[in-house]
Amino acid sequence: MRATGRTVTAVVGAALLIGCVSGPAASKGSSSGPSGSSGASESKKPSKGERVLVFSKTAGFRHDSIPEGVAAVKSLGAANGFRVDATEDAGAFSSRNLGRYDAVVFLSTTGDVLNASQQRAFEGYIKRGGGYVGIHAAADTEYDWEFYGGLAGAYFQSHPAIQPARIEVEDRAHPATSHLGESWNRTDEWYNYRSNPRDRAHVLASLDESSYTGGTMSGDHPIAWCQEYRGGRAFYTGSGHTKESYADPAFRQHLLGGIRWAVGAAEADCRPEKGYSPLFDGTAESLADWKQAGPGSFSLSDDGTLTSSGGLGMLWYADRGLGSYSLKLDWKMASASGDDNSGVFVGFPASDDPWSAVDNGYEVQIDASDAPDRTTGAVYSFQSADISKRDRALNPPGEWNTYEIRVEGERLRVWLNGVKINDFTNTDPARSLRDGHVGIQNHGAEDQVSFRDIRIKELPARTGAQGD
Numbered sequence: 135m136r137a138t139g140r141t142v143t144a145v146v147g148a149a150l151l152i153g154c155v156s157g158p159a160a161s162k163g164s165s166s167g168p169s170g171s172s173g174a175s176e177s178k179k180p181s182k183g184e185r186v187l188v189f190s191k192t193a194g195f196r197h198d199s200i201p202e203g204v205a206a207v208k209s210l211g212a213a214n215g216f217r218v219d220a221t222e223d224a225g226a227f228s229s230r231n232l233g234r235y236d237a238v239v240f241l242s243t244t245g246d247v248l249n250a251s252q253q254r255a256f257e258g259y260i261k262r263g264g265g266y267v268g269i270h271a272a273a274d275t276e277y278d279w280e281f282y283g284g285l286a287g288a289y290f291q292s293h294p295a296i297q298p299a300r301i302e303v304e305d306r307a308h309p310a311t312s313h314l315g316e317s318w319n320r321t322d323e324w325y326n327y328r329s330n331p332r333d334r335a336h337v338l339a340s341l342d343e344s345s346y347t348g349g350t351m352s353g354d355h356p357i358a359w360c361q362e363y364r365g366g367r368a369f370y371t372g373s374g375h376t377k378e379s380y381a382d383p384a385f386r387q388h389l390l391g392g393i394r395w396a397v398g399a400a401e402a403d404c405r406p407e408k409g410y411s412p413l414f415d416g417t418a419e420s421l422a423d424w425k426q427a428g429p430g431s432f433s434l435s436d437d438g439t440l441t442s443s444g445g446l447g448m449l450w451y452a453d454r455g456l457g458s459y460s461l462k463l464d465w466k467m468a469s470a471s472g473d474d475n476s477g478v479f480v481g482f483p484a485s486d487d488p489w490s491a492v493d494n495g496y497e498v499q500i501d502a503s504d505a506p507d508r509t510t511g512a513v514y515s516f517q518s519a520d521i522s523k524r525d526r527a528l529n530p531p532g533e534w535n536t537y538e539i540r541v542e543g544e545r546l547r548v549w550l551n552g553v554k555i556n557d558f559t560n561t562d563p564a565r566s567l568r569d570g571h572v573g574i575q576n577h578g579a580e581d582q583v584s585f586r587d588i589r590i591k592e593l594p595a596r597t598g599a600q601g602d
Contacts, residue, residue, distance in 0.1 A: 193245030237265030265396030294348020309391030442576035450573030472502030
């Protein structure tokens with residue numbers, strides 16, 4: 135049973151100072167202002183001026199929930215600062231008209247809905263950075279158009295009767311799923327797909343086929359995903375068959391998050407992800423191999439989030455040292471100002487003294503308000519992140535971000551929400567990244583940073599510089 139707000143580790147000691155030690159209408163970039171927490175409300179706003187086109191033409195089966203879907207997207211737009219137009223006229227797919235929009239929502243479209251010239255216009259729109267949001271039967275559309283099949287991610291094959299099912303949420307940092315728990319129970323019409331998109335797209339959520347009848351995807355059944363596709367952004371959700379879906383706050387937030395990401399108002403890592411194993415999966419049991427070094431602690435909440443408390447100290451993974459690996463984890467700052475401080479340590483020897491990590495390892499910093507070589511994405515005090523890339527990739531305080539920290543030999547690279555922002559090579563003979571531990575910092579009483587879903591993929595040992 136998961137603890138509620140319980141302190142999971144604590145060691146009392148002296149205070150320590152660590153880690154202080156004519157394209158689409160809008161550009162793709164994160165908003166720079168503060169934001170509230172990513173809960174189930176619909177209060178988070180994209181930056182002003184985004185415009186979305188909802189397209190719901192059908193040439194096959196027509197869902198009677200389309201009017202509710204159009205109304206829901208319009209309501210989300212009105213509440214969250216983006217304009218929404220709706221049409222069933224394929225003539226809207228001209229280069230000039232599409233250039234007015236930051237994303238196009240295919241709302242339960244079916245069959246062949248665009249002619250050849252309209253398809254070319256839409257392909258050009260995506261290649262110039264446009265956004266696509268596919269809802270439910272968007273996967274039952276344009277079977278003979280290869281570009282569209284790749285954009286949607288998978289084509290519809292069949293479905294059983296409408297019934298309850300359990301959705302396993304695989305990515306809880308993406309704005310479309312960050313408000314959800316580890317599972318999501320809902321009733322809908324559950325599509326089976328002709329292929330599995332996992333190798334091409336980043337899966338956000340999948341169906342537990344044991345929770346309902348009629349699943350045909352051999353236990354690996356993605357139901358929502360995202361991807362960067364040929365210059366643009368594509369988000370798809372298989373939910374949305376029923377009228378009731380569009381009145382469900384959790385589903386509405388799911389749609390809002392997908393739209394926000396597609397228009398570039400929020401950032402996320404949408405690269406395909408396979409082969410990672412959890413180091414911390416949100417349960418108290420998964421913390422058995424972690425130890426607290428120094429004062430302070432981390433508290434574990436019901437939703438599987440670790441939040442720093444007090445300090446200055448570090449929670450580190452003591453089960454084994456690591457040499458060549460990709461470490462991924464999700465993090466979020468608490469304060470609206472972003473004046474919180476934490477970091478991820480790598481490449482340090484086993485020790486109950488957090489200064490050992492400072493003196494022998496490297497810290498990838500989390501801090502919105504320090505000097506360039508000591509702020510978010512920096513290898514602390516050694517090398518600044520690429521600030522322009524970092525700023526474009528960074529979500530504001532209160533929203534989740536994802537780090538990938540890749541260590542190969544003495545090379546350390548950092549991706550923020552899928553964008554590479556730092557590439558550092560250790561040349562200090564007193565340090566080595568080739569074997570060491572990983573940890574997360576609790577910086578002090580005034581600094582609260584939360585972490586989720588810490589996972590790792592061990593890589594083949596390599597020597598010399600490696601490519602991306």
